[in-house]
Amino acid sequence: AQSVAQPEDQVNVAEGNPLTVKCTYSVSGNPYLFWYVQYPNRGLQFLLKYITGDNLVKGSYGFEAEFNKSQTSFHLKKPSALVSDSALYFCAVRVFNNAGNMLTFGGGTRLMVKP
Amino acid sequence: DGGITQSPKYLFRKEGQNVTLSCEQNLNHDAMYWYRQDPGQGLRLIYYSQIVNDFQKGDIAEGYSVSREKKESFPLTVTSAQKNPTAFYLCASQIDGRSENYEQYFGPGTRLTVT
Numbered sequence: 001a002q003s004v005a006q007p008e009d010q011v012n013v014a015e016g017n018p019l020t021v022k023c024t025y026s027v028s029g030n031p032y033l034f035w036y037v038q039y040p041n042r043g044l045q046f047l048l049k050y051i052t053g054d055n056l057v058k059g060s061y062g063f064e065a066e067f068n069k070s071q072t073s074f075h076l077k078k079p080s081a082l083v084s085d086s087a088l089y090f091c092a093v094r095v096f097n098n099a100g101n102m103l104t105f106g107g108g109t110r111l112m113v114k115p
Numbered sequence: 116d117g118g119i120t121q122s123p124k125y126l127f128r129k130e131g132q133n134v135t136l137s138c139e140q141n142l143n144h145d146a147m148y149w150y151r152q153d154p155g156q157g158l159r160l161i162y163y164s165q166i167v168n169d170f171q172k173g174d175i176a177e178g179y180s181v182s183r184e185k186k187e188s189f190p191l192t193v194t195s196a197q198k199n200p201t202a203f204y205l206c207a208s209q210i211d212g213r214s215e216n217y218e219q220y221f222g223p224g225t226r227l228t229v230t
Binding site: 009032034036041042043044045046049051090094096100101102103104105106107108 | 119121146148150155156157158160163165173203205207212213214215216218219220221222223224226
């Protein structure tokens with residue numbers, strides 16, 4: 001089965017420090033990976049995606065993610081965290097079937113950035 | 116959230132009543148999706164539609180119904196058969212439901228409370 005896992009329910013980091021939110025995937029074939037952010041009572045906002053090419057993907061709001069094929073990971077990173085980065089983060093993988101394709105989401109990781 | 120509207124933002128219903136959640140997009144996207152989000156959980160796919168007049172069940176379709184009569188609209192009906200309808204419902208769209216390259220765009224969500 002194709003899936004993603006986010007092993008941490010919550011990540012705490014001090015403002016100004018680097019942050020990492022972890023994601024591992026399990027797919028057959030080439031992985032198509034996505035990161036989204038959700039603020040309270042809002043929809044999801046797209047941050048970045050890996051389709052092919054460079055393993056380091058740059059996205060919105062200073063976020064980047066590193067695709068690692070050998071470790072089947074796609075961790076989200078930011079060099080210097082802001083309090084405003086505090087939100088719920090979702091990793092997703094593209095899943096294919098006869099009717100087309102869809103996204104399967106991880107359980108989410110809550111990021112708390114303390115001043 | 117731009118381009119996809121969901122109404123209303125908050126919805127209250129009595130148990131046993133059917134309720135329809137609205138989702139409209141002006142992005143000219145072919146594919147549309149409905150997800151359910153429960154506290155502390157990720158997103159689960161209810162129904163999706165790759166093209167007008169066609170839709171498929173997702174992982175948790177029981178107790179829900181949809182229609183896709185127009186490209187821009189994908190309403191979701193929560194029927195009385197849905198055992199635990201209280202949740203946050205998110206609608207999304209994607210430019211092309213068959214290509215692997217594109218991300219989904221999300222609406223702001225509707226929080227449904229059934230008592």
